[in-house]
Amino acid sequence: MRSHFEHLLDMKWGDLDRSIFSDPQIFELELERIFARCWLLLGHESMLPKPNDFFTTYMGRDPVIVTRKADGTIGCFLNMCRHRGNRVCRADAGNARAFSCSFHGWTFGNDGRLTNVPGYKEIYLEKLDLAAHSLVPVAKIDSYRGLLFATFDNNAPSLSDFLGDMAWYLDMVLDRRDGGIEFLPGVHKWLVHTNWKFPVDNFIGDSYHGPVSHKSAWVSGFEGMPRRKSGYGYEGFQVNPGGGHGFGTRWAENRDQVFEMSLPEFLDYEKGRLDESIQRLGKLRGLHFSPMHGSIFPNVSLLWQGSAIRVWHPKGPKLTEAWGWCFLDKAAPDDYKREKALHMLQRHGTSGTWEADDVDNWVQCHSASEGYVARRYPQNLEMGLGDEIDDPRSIHPDIRGRLGKFQSEINQRAFYQRWAELMDDVSTPAVPDMSRKACQGESV
Amino acid sequence: MTSMAHPDMALWFRVQAFLVREARLQDDQDLSEWLSLFTDDLRYWMPVITNRVGRDRGKEISPFGAVAHFDDDKTSLSNRVKRLQTGMAWAETPPSRTRHLIGNVEILNVHPDGELEVRSTFLVYRSHLEYDHEIFSGYRLDFLRPHEDQWKIRRRDIVFDQSVVTQKNLGLFF
Secondary structure: OOOOHHHHEEOOOOEEOOHHHHOHHHHHHHHHHHHOOOOEEEEEHHHOOOOOEEEEEEEOOEEEEEEEOOOOOEEEEEOOOOOOOOOOOOOOEEEOOEEEOOOOOOEEEOOOOEEEOOOOOOOOOOOOOOHHHOOOEOOEEEEEOOEEEEEOOOOOOOHHHHHOHHHHHHHHHHOOOOOOEEEOOOOEEEEEOOOOHHHHHHHHHOOOOHHHHOHHHHOOOOOOOHHHHHOOOOOEEEEEEEOOEEEEEEEOOOHHHHHHOOOHHHHHHHHHHHHHHHHHHHHHHHHHEEEEEEEEOOOEEEEOOOOEEEEEEEEEOOEEEEEEEEEEEOOOOHHHHHHHHHHHHHHOOOOOOOHHHHHHHHHHHHHHOOOHHHHOOOEEOOOOOOOOOOOHHHHOOOOOOEEEEOOOOHHHHHHHHHHHHHHHOOOOOOOOOOOHHHHOOOOO | OEEOOOOOHHHHHHHHHHHHHHHHHHHOOOHHHHHOOEEEEEEEEEEOEOOOOHHHHHHOEOOOOOOEEEEEOHHHHHHHHHHHOOOOOHHHOOOOEEEEEEEEEEEEEEOOOOOEEEEEEEEEEEEEOOOEEEEEEEEEEEEEEEEOOEEEEEEEEEEEOOOOEOOOOOOOOO
């Protein structure tokens, strides 16, 4: 069976079969083999400051509740009553010790336990196994420097192994200052009529589209960084740490070049924090690399300078729900945080002056994947193929992973390769048949 | 602050006409003229709506300073208009066709300095390219500062009805 999906990406030419964006059966398999297996981002610990705080989100297409239990630990459960499947929580966020189903009244503690069933004595004659009907918990939950992840796969590697060297690079966001980051309260949520892989592809390695897609924003006061004007030739790399993750970064030789990349309104802050970052992260991550964009496999994206972090929730082959947060250095002064938040809100998200043009591009690319004739012609991902940096360690001894030139589709190719690996992996399903019959080993 | 339990009809009529003209300027893409209706110390804000139950009901509208759909001043709003006028704002090329229907206009307060506090509802239809068509609904709270024999909008709070924005972008104005 292995070898089906890997053929959809032809690494000799960099051709990608467009059906992976539009085929409903492929989408269904993605829910099983990608989203039920991988570690998925839930949010940030700062979203649950107090005991009994909760928020709801999605893991793949499954709605989940994330709660801070009374003992302070964090739990994550399917937002599904075990009786008929009704959502037991209709709120986006709040504070609650228990969730009571609005259908028949089954009530679950915020640790997931089924604590009350109307008619437990009179109707069920105390036979209903309460413990076996808790809210369905995730298999594993963990956080990396405040970012909360969970997976439904008992056999998943640890979060640390899943992120691999990407975690080390994420420290450039999460650990550049004492105290790390916090999320600005609130999240943008909006629907995009495209396949979830288009935005991930765009963020993971597409430094190429900016000068065209975003020109209108850059010339109107919504610049990302001043050195944009140098066109396609500016210095930097696409970094591929493996695992299907990746990011694009600018390269600075020295402090002055770091400051040249700063917008004037942030320059004082950049000058004030740079030494601390170099001290915490070392020269490669603290000084030379100034990352711009990246994605964490499968569906998280980041804009380092844009202060934006995203989850692309898959809703269907042609429908994605984007969730966007704004992250800020916790130790930053309030006026900087405010300015940085405005920078993000006016560029990225629902009314973003950069965002709108990206979205329309993804929507149109997606719709091309639906035409029969168009689907005969693959997407082109050949940029930088065979033109990787041979010895990344010659650029800097600390570099981890593979390195492409700044304009290279190395990260997109690696993303789709990882995607194909998981799609071709037919070993154990992450979530087996959970019927009681199957669990007791009876033949089904 | 004077409560206007019975706002006078002439004032209401003039405010209504002001808001209708403002809506027409947007629908006609006359955005430079539209911008001139705002004061230089403008606050143009659209909070995010979240679904809340029980004791948390009061948190439905996100507070100022949190993630918002719009958090603009005159400069950034002008830059948004400038962007649309570059001819390279691809998501608005060609521009959307919109109808801003403004209704339920109420003058909530007339402040001693003459500033009006006006609430109105909007229903905006947008058609773009071949098939994209969307309706946006919500209400606005405007603070209208007297200017010559008209007003300028000093502050506009826009409360949008959706928690998840089902439209492809909020690349238009309200």
